[in-house]
Amino acid sequence: MPATSRTYWLTTPCRLRRQDDSIRVERDGHPPTFLPIEDVRDIIAAAEVDLNTSMMSLLNKHRIQIHILGYYGDYAGSFLPAETAVSGTVALNQMRLASDDEHALPIARALIDNAAFNIRWVIDRKLLTRSYGVLKESIAEATTREQLMAAEGNFRRSAWEVLDTRLPDWLQLDGRSRRPPRNAGNAVISYINGILYARILSALRLTPLHTGIAFLHATMQRHRHSLALDLAEVFKPLFAERILIRLANRRQLKPQHFDINTNQAMLSESGRKLIVQTVRDDLAETVKHRTLGRNVSYDELIYLDALALTRTCLEGSTYTPFRVWW
Amino acid sequence: MITADDVGGVHVKYLYHCPRQLWLYARGFRPEHLNDAVQLGTAVHELSYSRFSPVDLGAATLDHLDNQLWVHEIKHSAKRREADHAQARHYCHQLVRIGVDVQGAVLHYRNPRKTERFPYTDDEHQKATEDIDRVLDIVAHAESPPRLGRTSCRGCSYLDYCWSQ
Ligand code: SF4
Numbered sequence A: 001m002p003a004t005s006r007t008y009w010l011t012t013p014c015r016l017r018r019q020d021d022s023i024r025v026e027r028d029g030h031p032p033t034f035l036p037i038e039d040v041r042d043i044i045a046a047a048e049v050d051l052n053t054s055m056m057s058l059l060n061k062h063r064i065q066i067h068i069l070g071y072y073g074d075y076a077g078s079f080l081p082a083e084t085a086v087s088g089t090v091a092l093n094q095m096r097l098a099s100d101d102e103h104a105l106p107i108a109r110a111l112i113d114n115a116a117f118n119i120r121w122v123i124d125r126k127l128l129t130r131s132y133g134v135l136k137e138s139i140a141e142a143t144t145r146e147q148l149m150a151a152e153g154n155f156r157r158s159a160w161e162v163l164d165t166r167l168p169d170w171l172q173l174d175g176r177s178r179r180p181p182r183n184a185g186n187a188v189i190s191y192i193n194g195i196l197y198a199r200i201l202s203a204l205r206l207t208p209l210h211t212g213i214a215f216l217h218a219t220m221q222r223h224r225h226s227l228a229l230d231l232a233e234v235f236k237p238l239f240a241e242r243i244l245i246r247l248a249n250r251r252q253l254k255p256q257h258f259d260i261n262t263n264q265a266m267l268s269e270s271g272r273k274l275i276v277q278t279v280r281d282d283l284a285e286t287v288k289h290r291t292l293g294r295n296v297s298y299d300e301l302i303y304l305d306a307l308a309l310t311r312t313c314l315e316g317s318t319y320t321p322f323r324v325w326w
Numbered sequence B: 001m002i003t004a005d006d007v008g009g010v011h012v013k014y015l016y017h018c019p020r021q022l023w024l025y026a027r028g029f030r031p032e033h034l035n036d037a038v039q040l041g042t043a044v045h046e047l048s049y050s051r052f053s054p055v056d057l058g059a060a061t062l063d064h065l066d067n068q069l070w071v072h073e074i075k076h077s078a079k080r081r082e083a084d085h086a087q088a089r090h091y092c093h094q095l096v097r098i099g100v101d102v103q104g105a106v107l108h109y110r111n112p113r114k115t116e117r118f119p120y121t122d123d124e125h126q127k128a129t130e131d132i133d134r135v136l137d138i139v140a141h142a143e144s145p146p147r148l149g150r151t152s153c154r155g156c157s158y159l160d161y162c163w164s165q
Helices: A053-061 A088-098 A101-123 A129-141 A145-165 A184-205 A226-249 A269-284 A298-315 B009-017 B019-026 B036-048 B082-097 B122-140 B159-163
Strands: A006-010 A014-019 A022-026 A033-036 A040-045 A065-069 A075-079 A258-260 A265-267 A286-288 A295-297 B070-075 B104-109 B114-119
Touching (some): A014 A053, A040 A184, A075 A184, A088 A101, A088 A298, A101 A129, A184 A226, A184 A269, A184 A298, A226 A269, A226 A298, A286 A298, A295 A298, A298 B159, B009 B019, B009 B082, B009 B122, B070 B082, B082 B104, B082 B114
Parallel strands (some): A006 A040, A040 A065
Antiparallel strands (some): A014 A022, A065 A075, A258 A265, A286 A295
């Protein structure tokens, strides 16, 4: 992605207005700030945001996306500019590959295998050796996407049990719960996954891939951007589980970062800020890329993975989803 | 996929730089707007030669056609490239096709400011015609052409795409 422009994160409620070729950000009790439009690549709104039509046409003109996270940090929706990097050939081939199990299943298998590999790397290599072996066997035998998803579900359940042993009582997941998250740990995971989903969608929109055509998740059923869910599989552990473990170990997460009721939990305002800041910093972290021979940020890894999938659709090359190598 | 009439200056430029780049571009996959070097190229256009008026030829846009019917092309790179000459030659060919009695092409290099002139001769016309055939030939292949040697890829907007694995 271009180095000159950036992702802007809105963590406090605000109003966005157009002023010439700048975005005027108005917050209660603050003087307005201005973002020159060229500096903005995309916007992630993690708090309530008020937009009007002229703002939207400015965003559209400059191909800027805005992603909106809901109350629990789950992905609520996006404003996506009309014009994207369309390529008829890519979309057609993508459709062809996705609708033919002979091509789609190897991609789906690779996604699950590498997702599990990454989870294991983040949580505990040793304790998850056996579960990973079981997963490998079941995905080799699976002949449908549903069977693959079921195998992955089993692996993730074992992984979360191990994860719980590394967390203090109050942050344990005790099984995954989403809308609403039942406890603090789940609230963190949901929130990070929501942000990640938005980032993946941004990266996909820079490629000619169709975000609604997926290889593992059911294409466009219930979900408009199922391809983002596919890619999220391999990146979630690098962010969600990893950050949860780290913040717990360093005792950076505290009960006051959450609003907890009897049967649900959500991040408080300060909790949200902590998480957004942490994810931002992690996205900017870099590693030396093996074949590009330069440092790439974690954020860029997402884009490179989307490019690799584009290559598969355009040239039929084998897709190897992201797998931690460092 | 594309016909002779659709072949534009960019196709010809890529033909000379890298057939694979041409093949990818012709399939509508164009990551140019992601590449900082390309962004710089666009900015240079807007800033430094504003007295020129671009001419839109449908498949191609050329920077300027003067009163004496010379095609002017602006290059922001200091390096002289065969691809630039071929691209300008192609514009002449397109103009001739629509009945403009073009004299030839002038390439303007910005840094240092220098110009090169290429009168449009029969020989040039012949070469331009051959280039179009070669473009169509490469684009028609089902398989993508192989990558160039890594060092020739520097600055190419497909670099991340071609080399990230
Ligand atoms: S990166 Fe290299 S191989 Fe790929 S299109 Fe560009 S020049 Fe050709």
